[in-house]
Amino acid sequence: MAQLHERLQAAMGSAFGGSYASSDPMLAVAxxxxxxxxxCNAALALAKPLGMKPRDAAAKLVEALEVSDLxxxxxVAGPGFLNLRLRNALLEQQLAVMAADASGRCAVPRxxxxxxxxxxxxxxxxxxxxxxxxxRSTIIGDTLARLLELRGHPVVRLNHVGDWGTQFGMLITHLRQTAPEVASGAAEAELSDLVAFYKAAKARFDAEEDFAAASRREVVALQSGDEASLAAWRSLCATSEAAFSKVYSALRVDERLVTRGxxxxxxxxxxxxxxxxxxGLLQESDGARCVFLEGYTNRDGEPxxxxxxxxxxxxxxxxxxLAAIRQRVADEEARRVLYVTDAGQALHFQQVFEIARRAGFAPDSVSLEHVPFGLVQGEDGKKFKTRSGETVKLADLLDEALRRARADARLEAEGREEGEEFVARVAAAVGIGAVKYADLAMNRQSNYRFSFDKMLSLTGNTAPYMLYAYARVRxxxxxAAAAASLDAPAADSAAGFVLREPAEVNLARQLLRLGQVVSDVERDLLPSKLCxxxxxxxxxxxxxxxxxxPSSPPAPALLRPLNAAPRRALLALCELTAAVLALNLRILGIEPLERI
Known part of the structure; x- marks a missing residue:
């Protein structure tokens, strides 16, 4: 694409004068x-200043354009579009570059x-x-971090947990009165127990004045560094983080995610x-200290x-x-900061980013970006809840995905006997992969309806379909290797690529789109484009x-050892397809399976 860009600019200068040699050729993937x-859509944009019809401008551009080697x-099509089709010889060369990349990156440019x-x-x-x-926040953020690293960007993964505030004064006070062994750390508690304790503490805080006063005193003690309060707080954090780690492990979240509360x-x-x-940014309003930004008003039109x-x-x-932005810019030396949260926080981040700019916490050279996402809904289009009306726990959802994937493994129906380790691995890859892929395949800014039946389907744009596609290629x-008594197909890739038929050319073109797609996701932060x-x-x-x-014999032509050279070229396409599928599945945090 870079070569075409340069050739088109040179042609514009030759056809329309030197002042146009630096114009944007408006080159895009078809x-x-x-x-x-x-x-190339440049002719449509240049027609008016040139005083020409778009098709005439396009025809003149073609006369000056030298791309016969590419x-x-x-x-010239439509009102003045310029269509460019790469030569098969160039496609073959580029495929060879991808296949020769031993790093597993498939030649994705840095x-x-x-x-x-x-x-x-x-x-x-x-x-x-x-x-x-x-x-959504977890898997979208994890996927973007993997993709950015693939592009060569140093990535710091941060988990900004809520681990401070009045709620801890309530919880510690309640635990000391009802479960002192948990508050002191002498006894371990499950996270579900802490949730129950928290609900009871909140009810007491709202109803009992003495308890509320004691809770506020506990907050002061905690913030002042009281060792007994800090010990109780650390115990609560440790219990919670252990439970979070189990969920992250099930989701195959990168272990480099750092918790920073x-x-x-x-x-x-x-x-x-x-x-x-x-x-000069602070103002007092009703006893509170505030920042007022131009253009932000309430429903009554007031600042x-x-x-x-x-x-x-x-x-x-x-x-x-604001403190986090300043620390990330000054200490982490970040040049780009992404916040993967729900769309409901858009206003909050707009205001925080603007204040950070005005205060000098983040210079213009640092990009601050909110990466919003929509809601997860039930199949009825309403808020996703349990039958009892409670919020669906993520751990329970993942357990159900594993159960369904295991029940749908099809091993018994196919008459196969596999060991427990194999079945468990396939169920985890398919079940968890289905949940993740169904989410990532949606435009992150949209709400989507959660359906196990759809996400576990073997047809359509689902994880099981993709995993089966990869396993099929492998x-x-x-x-093929067994039939031809050859070494592993990867060793034959050096034989080169030879594109003979339309199906081969179309596959090649799709493979070669990889670098551009990765670049697009880096810019737009939309994992759905990968899917x-x-x-x-x-x-x-x-x-x-x-x-x-062929209709006869039943074995595919690329498996028959009748003509070694064509077979190697076809197997080279298989090998590269497998490599590209595996790379993309790993970016999405899904384990590719050699067989299912």
């Missing part, structure tokens, strides 16, 4: 396969300017169970206020304040997030497979 590989003859990036995702609350609402930023909050004050310190001296989420390779890509790749591979499946 929207439809029948249009070729790329489309493309077939350019075609970013020209690596940016140290912080990805803030998951963010559950201590003493509360992770629920289905945490699913609100408590980490607590000592930094006073200096945030000092800097806001020094910058909408961003409260950074309440009238009682307590701090807000906005204060913690099975072909194993059978669309490999779904289309699996379809192209199936058509390629069918094109080499």
């Amino acid at each position: 929207t439809k396969r029948e249009f070729g590989d790329f489309q 493309c077939e003859a350019p075609e 970013a020209a300017e690596p940016l140290r990036t912080v990805v803030d995702y998951s963010s559950p609350n201590i003493a509360k169970e992770m629920h289905v609402g945490h699913l 609100e408590s980490f930023y607590n000592p930094r909050l006073p200096s945030v206020l000092e800097d806001l004050e020094a910058g 909408l304040p961003v409260i950074v310190q309440k009238s009682d001296g307590g701090f807000m989420y906005s204060t913690t997030d 099975g072909i390779q194993r059978r 669309e890509y490999i779904f289309e790749l699996a379809g192209d591979f199936n058509r390629f497979y069918e094109a080499h499946l």
Whole structure:
């Protein structure tokens, strides 16, 4: 694409004058396969300043364009589009480059300017169970972190948990009165027990004045560093984090996710206020200290304040997030910070980012980006809840996915006998992969309806379909190697790629789109584009497979050892398809299975 970009700019300068040599050729990947590989739309934009009809401008551009070594003859289409189709010889060369990449990256290019990036995702609350609402943040953030690393960006994965505030004063006070052995750390508690304790503590806080006063005193003690209070708090955090780790392990979340709670930023909050004050940003409103930003009003049209310190001296989420931005820029040296949270927090982050800019916490060279996502709904389109009306626990949802995948393993129906380890691994990859893929395949900004039946289906854009596609390619390779009495197919890849038929060319073109798709996701932060890509790749591979499946004999042509050279070229396409599918599944946090 870079070569075409340069050639088009040179042609524009030659055709329309030197002043146009630096114009944007408006080169893009073709929207439809029948249009070729790329489309140049520059003629439509240049026609008016040139005083020409778009098709005439396109024809003149073609006359000056020299791409015969790269493309077939350019075609002028529609009102003045320029369609460009790469030559098969160039496709074969590029496939060889992908296949020769021993790093497993499939020649995905590294970013020209690596940016140290912080990805803030998951963010559950201590003493509360992770629920289905945490699913999207966790897997979207994990996928984006993997993809950014593939592009060569150093990534810091941060789990900003809620581990500070009034709720801990309530919980510790209640535990000391009802379960002192848990409060002291002498006895371990399950997270579900802590949830029950928290509900009881909240009810008492709202109903008992003496208990509420004691809870507030406990908060002061905790914030002052009282060792007994801190010990109880640490015990609560440890119990919660152990439960979170089990969920992360089931989801195959990268182990480098660092937990950094609100408590980490607590000592930094006073200096945030000092800097806001020094910058002339703070104003007092009803005893609270606030920042007022232009353009933000309430329903009555009155200025909408961003409260950074309440009238009682307590701090807000906005204060913690400002401290976090300053720490991430100054200490982590981040050049890009992503916040993967639900769309309902959009206003909060808009305001926090603007305050951070004005206060000098984040210069313009640092990109602060909210990565919003929609809601997970039930199949009825309403809020996803249990039959009793409670929020669905994430651990329960994953357990159900494993149960269903195991029951749907089809091993018994196919007459296969497999060991427990194999069955458990397949069930985990298919079940958990189905949950993750169904989420990631949706545009993250949209709500989506959760359906086990749809996500576990073997047809359509689902994880089981993709896993079976990968296993099918690997099975072909194993059978081909055995039938031909050859070494592993990877050793034959050096024989090179030879594209003869349309199905082979279409598969090749899809394989070569990988780098551009990864670059697009890096820019747009939409993992769904990866899912669309490999779904289309699996379809192209199936058509390629069918094109080499003669009616007689029943064995596919690419498995027959009658002509070694064509067979090696076909197997090279299989090998590269398997590598690209595996790479993308790993980016999505799904384990590729050699067989199912």
